[in-house]
Amino acid sequence: MRALVTGAAGFIGSNLTDRLLAQGWSVRGIDNFSSGRREFLANAERHASFELHEADLLTSPNLKDLFAGIDIVFHLAANADVRFGPDHPKKDLEQNTICTANVLEAMRECSVGRIVFSSTGSVYGEPGVFPTPEDAPFPVQTSLYGASKLAAEGLIAAYSESFGIQGYIFRFVSILGERYTHGHVFDFCKQLLEHPDRLRVLGDGTQRKSYLEIQDCINAILIVIEKSDEKIQIFNLGTDEYCMVNDSIGWICERLGVNPKREYTGGNRGWIGDNPFIFLDCSRVRALGWSPCLTIEQGVRKTVRYLQSNERLLRERFE
Amino acid sequence: MRALVTGAAGFIGSNLTDRLLAQGWSVRGIDNFSSGRREFLANAERHASFELHEADLLTSPNLKDLFAGIDIVFHLAANADVRFGPDHPKKDLEQNTICTANVLEAMRECSVGRIVFSSTGSVYGEPGVFPTPEDAPFPVQTSLYGASKLAAEGLIAAYSESFGIQGYIFRFVSILGERYTHGHVFDFCKQLLEHPDRLRVLGDGTQRKSYLEIQDCINAILIVIEKSDEKIQIFNLGTDEYCMVNDSIGWICERLGVNPKREYTGGNRGWIGDNPFIFLDCSRVRALGWSPCLTIEQGVRKTVRYLQSNERLLRERFE
Secondary structure, X not given: OEEEEEOOOOHHHHHHHHHHHHOOOEEEEEEOOOOOOHHHHOOHHHOOOEEEEEOOOOOOOOHHHHHOOOOEEEEOOOOOOOOOHHHOHHHHHHHHHHHHHHHHHHHHHOOOOEEEEEEXXXXXXXXXXXXXXXXXXXXXXXXXXXXXXXXXXXXXHHHHHHHOOEEEEEEEOEEEOOOOOOOHHHHXXXXXXHOOOEEEEOOOOOOEEOEEEHHHHHHHHXXXXXXXXXXXXXXXXXXXXXXXXXXXXXXHHHHHOOOOEEEEXXXXXXXXXXXXXXXXXXXXXXXXXOOOOOOHHHHHHHHHHHHHHOHHHHOOOOO | OEXXXXXXXXXXXXXXXXXXXXXXXXXXXEEOOOOOOHHHHOOHHHOOOEEEEXXXXXXXXXXXXXXXXXXXXXXXXXXXXXXOHHHOXXXXXXXXXXXXXXXXXXXXXXXXXXXXXXXXXXXXXXXXXXXXXXXXXXXXXXXXXXXXXHHHHHHHHHHHHHHOOEEEEEEEOEEEOOOOOOOHHHHHHHHHHHOXXXXXXXXXXXXXXXXXXXXXXXXXXXXXXXXXXXXXXXXXXXXXXXXXXXXXXXXXXXHXXXXXXXXXXXXXOOOOOOOOEOOEOOHHHHOOOOOOOOOHHHHHHHHHHHHHHXXXXXXXXXX
């Protein structure tokens, strides 16, 4: 199988690339290196069946040249940060919606038949049903990030109906693990490296969130594309549990051996558009035989260990 | 009140403009005249409190200059044709999604606090619940048009959450009435003017559709913005009934005094992404005291009369 992975140098993209190569796939990676890191592809670049192209999905004039001969696109390139949407309102639209439109057009021109898309549980806004199933009541968007991903989902479904492209849409909870470079575990570890005696927490720490470890995430994607053959398919992806931000702080501090004073910014939301409760119903993907290997606690602890071993990441600024 | 109406020279925009002016509002109209018609604004242009600007929401570099001093935006400019999406896949994205993003940015820069948006029942894809309520199960998009409008809805909701803009989103069934220049009544009248003895019908004629007359549509919008004050609000807008395409053909032929041979293209969908059954639950807007004055049959007949009196419209090609 010949895969094209967008955002190949990113957290999810590079882990997926490694796995596909290990399973004997050919992988063409694309990244604009706005937040991706070449070092994450060090392993991949040792494979003869891997090629890397520096290209921008928004602006590249010859994008379709990269899609020739591809069987399936894993479209993971994105602006992945929910939090800073209001600081640059066009970024989510451009990076998540318009780039997806450009990918779909390139696929259509090159007759590429399948796309895997990394959507988000944020598309549920603030749902009224927990755990939230894929066919929950029609949501109202609360973040520019969620809105931009929902728009991309809609484009993929419409392309599927219009042009016969097969679409696999995954609504992720937050993903954790090796090469993780943004999110609350990263923020907290970074703070505690700089000042182990205090920790600033957005909101009141009672926000309930779900997390999934990257290898569990990749397992699910690979099972779905092997076993499921509908024209358009949507899967929640998470664990069957949630934790409070305060729980996660406890695990992180224990692992780091620190006991900081917690300074809460207050309120039950960490930022505008923050969803105080994320808990997805993942029975649809579980029915295909998938289940996660790690609990949330195990995922958080593993991620802290990774960041401890790669402390330089915490000293950098990621977009 | 000072309103800005985008798509002011269009079918809905020009009718709304006339109504607002009659009620004493000041109206600034914008149109790029891609499908809008100056003649539809003949009445408006007699009002001192009306001004018209030829501008393109997608490309105009100084859009925000037009938003200064506005109390509420009625964003009606759109590519309104569901049917031809696959012929030009970027058109819906550009005209419906990106233009809405540009409108929202201009509003934000000029501190305009309220937006009314013309969305569509097409965002429900092919729903499983009839009549379909606003909180129906999370739909899967089936048309580029629906996907582009859903994306715009999401942007409006996210802007509302992020920047405090108040958003009124209306999911219309097909709107009929004076100045109507596209849709099935238009197509059928145009065909029957050219060849009264035969009528080509897309699909098998059993598609069940809902329609609403333009003045009923405007009544609903004005009642909602007067009575409802939530941050973000979504309303279906239609009649509490549906008809078959074949019913509508009967009314049209009777009114025109013709008896054509009907040539069906077959299948239960007229085109890719056509929804064979549209029937919206409008109890949310009815609870505010609105109800339509005309039935679907009355709306169709009124529209045919209008087209008979304005036969020149049928001889033109609208984008």
